[in-house]
Amino acid sequence: VRQVPTLLLPLLFGGAPESFYGQPYFGAWPAPIGGWGPGEPTAYVGLLPIMLAIIGVVAWTKRRVTFFWSVVAVLAFVLTLGDATPLAALTYRLPAINRFRAPSRHFIEMAFAISVLSGLGVAAIKRAPVTKRLLQRSILIVAGFFLVCLVADYLMSDRLHELAAGRGINDLKLLPWTNPAIGVPIAVLLTTAAILMYWHRSPNSYARSALLLLILVLDLASFSWFGEWRDKSAQKELLSPPTFASRYKDILDTHHQRMLPVRGSLGKVNEIIPNLSRLWNVPSASGYGPFILSRVSRMLSLAPHGSVDSSWRLPNNQALNLMAIRYIFLPRNEAQPPSKPDERGTTWYTDDWGVSLGAGCGAPQPDSITLDLPNNFTATAIGIVSALACSAEVPDGREVARLTVTDVNGVVHTESLLAGRDTSEWAYDCGDVRRVVRHGRAPVFRSYPVSRETGPCEGHEFVANLSLNDGMDVRKVELRWTGPAGSIAIKRMSLINEQARQSLPVSPVTGSLADAARWRHVEDIGDTSVYENLRAMPRAWLVPEVARVTEEEALAAVRSSRMPDGRAYDSSQTALIEEPLVFKAPNVDPAASAQVVRVEGSEMEVHTSSLSPSFLVLSDVYYPGWRATIDGTPTHLFQTNVALRGVMVPAGGHVVRLEFVPTSFYRGAVVSVVSFLVFVTLLFWAGGRRRTSQLVT
Structure with a gap:
């Protein structure tokens, strides 16, 4: 709803940082980089078309075509507001329409409807049923809405400054003479009103009509000419594949396998992103499109823009292998996941492992996980963040998992993860679980709100520090489920050197890319790393x-x-x-x-x-x-x-x-041809009836 003023002030939230407007975007749905604003939630159709559309609606009120396109314009606008109106709940239940991914795309229907209505307005003026009074009222209506938007923006200036600050903009100005995003639309409004009134006096004048057309072009260009397409469109050099892309294309074509850019279309050119891979004919498992097949999406955890989540790195996930993905392309700095220290100074990766051991909750899960660490680290303890599930009846002090640590010399050290001391049931403090749980509550790492049938409560993740005596140069870590019931979710792990006050977070991500049996680092292309999946299946x-x-x-x-x-x-x-x-x-x-x-x-x-x-x-x-x-x-x-x-x-x-x-295509073609023939037949039939009526008259 806060985007509504952009109907009249299209760059109110910025979005053209490399133009004379000079303001990065800070509105809804921001671009990941560059400060450019998305065009979809900004339905600027121009001020002149809105004025003419109002004239068209009033002048041709009794015509059915006017009523139809007025309803389309209003309905489409309401649909763009998404769940801010009750209409969203209704359309969500309508076949086909409920597949729309972005409500803002209903602006397409709204813009088309306003175009038709503005055409009716032009026709009304040229046929002279439009009085000067009606013309002035249409201008005043647009000016009134414009004034309301300006007043609302100034009243909500604190909120606008807050939104801007959230995107790193600390010098937002809201005065027309200091902010072109406000000053230019005001100038366009005044100029458009003057030229429209000038044209109205002699609408059949070619010179005045040309002037009206010119202000329409300038009106629309005040927004669209400064879009991302002018400065950020792909360079023509991208039409030809770079040498590295041709090299991988030849390898993949020979073996009938594929590559995968982990970040999808959000990546850089060196990652052979969608849909450059299609342009360069490089076989890729990724692609950009909202009509992605649901099973492929679920299997690869593939988003519509072609990116995949971190589950592809898990050692037991065979999705990449089955899809014959031989190479993955990812940023060099993402070979290691992001991390941060906790209040005790131990560094952990911010992403959960997403690994569960034990099948006690009914889902098939592995019993163990092994990590081969890429770098040796002298650790005196290992920190593990975990939570039990379906394990309320496990008694206090019972071993639920066994940690096996191997150093660079092959020396093995084993520690037990105990219920109540090192980990606990994740819903420990929820009323229905608290009544039956048989073990104590381990130290809490973090809590989060949950909603259960018995009411809201908190879920927990628990932290344990398992000692490695005098320290070990850790090379391999294995965790194995040994509990009598339930399962354990492993969230995070970190190697800790208490004497040096250092810690090294580890995860299946690190372990998988360091696993020489599965991954081989091929090369770095700029800031992009290429890894070969040695377990990729053939085609x-x-x-x-x-x-x-x-x-x-x-x-x-x-x-x-x-x-x-x-x-x-x-x-x-x-x-x-x-x-x-x-x-x-x-x-x-x-x-x-x-x-x-x-x-x-x-x-x-x-x-x-x-x-x-x-x-x-x-x-x-x-x-x-x-x-x-x-x-x-x-x-x-x-x-x-x-x-x-x-x-x-x-x-x-x-x-x-x-x-x-494609049987569906052929069926659709038959339906289209039959529909066309029926339409033509009805046209001839209607024309024949009209001629017969005229002859009778």
């Missing part, structure tokens, strides 16, 4: 076993490397499908192979060879319309491993072809 492979699971079970197995029955999940040996098929080859052929011969946008050909029946897994996204054949005979295509494709293949050598036939 197609054969497995001897198929397990039937639900979508959620498949997703959990991919993320945790644990099957629903507790077995380890090996994607090179087992495929997960959601249809009634269970398969296990009686005799596994160790020499079985699948070779990708051809990959195009809508076609793929794979040659398979196996002495026993196998299941072919393809690291390509399943979508309705894909069809498969084996040696020319149609066969069933399975949705596999959450979001991929799979085909049952008999023993022997075979040619598997996949082709995309």
Whole structure:
């Protein structure tokens, strides 16, 4: 709602820092860098079109077209306000409309409606039913709203200064002669009003019409000409791929694999961001678009702008492997996560591990996690932040996890994590848990509000310092769940040297990138680091076993490397499908192979060879319309491993072809053609009736 004044004062919140306006953006939905303002929440249609639209509405009140476009303009404007109005709750329940990601995009309908209404206003003036009084009233209405916006801004100047200060702007000025974002619209308003009245006296004059058109262009340009597109548009040099992009393209094309820019479109050119990867034909698992497939998004934790969260780094997460992602590109300074010290001086990473051990809550989770540390650090203690779940009945002092520390010489030290001393049930102080919990409350690291059926309460994370005696040069750390019930969420860990008063935070992020069995640092391109995923699967492979699971079970197995029955999940040996098929080859052929011969946008050909029946897994996204054949005979295509494709293949050598036939497109084309023919028929029918009526008259 606070953006409403930008209908008349488009740069009130800044947004054109490299122009003569000179003010970085501090309004809603700020750009991550640069201080540029987003165009979507700023629906500046110009002051002249609004004046003409008011004239059009009043002059043609009785026409249905006027009523229709007036309703569209008002309704679209209300929809742009999002959940600030009750209409949002209604539209959220309407099919199709509830898929809109940004309510501000309803400004498109509003702008179009105002354009139509302003055209009606021009027609009314040229046909001379518009009096000078009506013209003056339309100008005064716009000027009145303009004045209301100015007064509101000055009354809320403290809030504006607060918003600006939040973006590092400490010299915000609100006077027209010191702030062009206010002064220019005032000048445009006065000039537009004068020229509109001048044109009204002789609307058929070419010179006056040209002057009116000129002020319209200047009116709109006062905002749009100073947008990000002028100074921050991509340079033409980007049309040609740089040398490093061509090098990775050749490697990935040869192996039919992909790369992934971790920050998506928020990254830099050196990260081969979307959609430069498409322009340069570099195979990428990322992309920019609001219509991202939900299963792919969940599997990779992929956002619409192409970025992924930190879960890709977890050792047990196989999503990158299954998507044949061979290279990841990320900023060099993000190879290590952000950290900060607590009040005791111990430094921790700010992000949670996102790791849980033990399956006591019913979800398949690993029993242990191992971290190979990239740098040796002499530690006298290890700090662990954790919380138990579904473990209220674990008695006080019972071991729930075992810490195994290995130094550079292979010496092993073991410590126990005890319930009540080192960790506790996360909802320890919630009434329903407090009545039944059997262990004490460990030292609290942080608390956060939660809402449960019994009412609001606080959840906790707990901190423990486990001594390493005289100190160890730590090389590897393992945590293993040993509790009798429930599970433990590991939030953070830090190596502590109490004598030197130093600490080194560690996490699966650090451990995974240092794991020589999984990651290889390839090179640094400027401030971008490139790592090779040594466990990336090929584009197609054969497995001897198929397990039937639900979508959620498949997703959990991919993320945790644990099957629903507790077995380890090996994607090179087992495929997960959601249809009634269970398969296990009686005799596994160790020499079985699948070779990708051809990959195009809508076609793929794979040659398979196996002495026993196998299941072919393809690291390509399943979508309705894909069809498969084996040696020319149609066969069933399975949705596999959450979001991929799979085909049952008999023993022997075979040619598997996949082709995309967009049936929804063809159906839509048929509907469109039929609709067009019906529309043309109705036009001829209506024209015939009109001519018949005229002849009768």
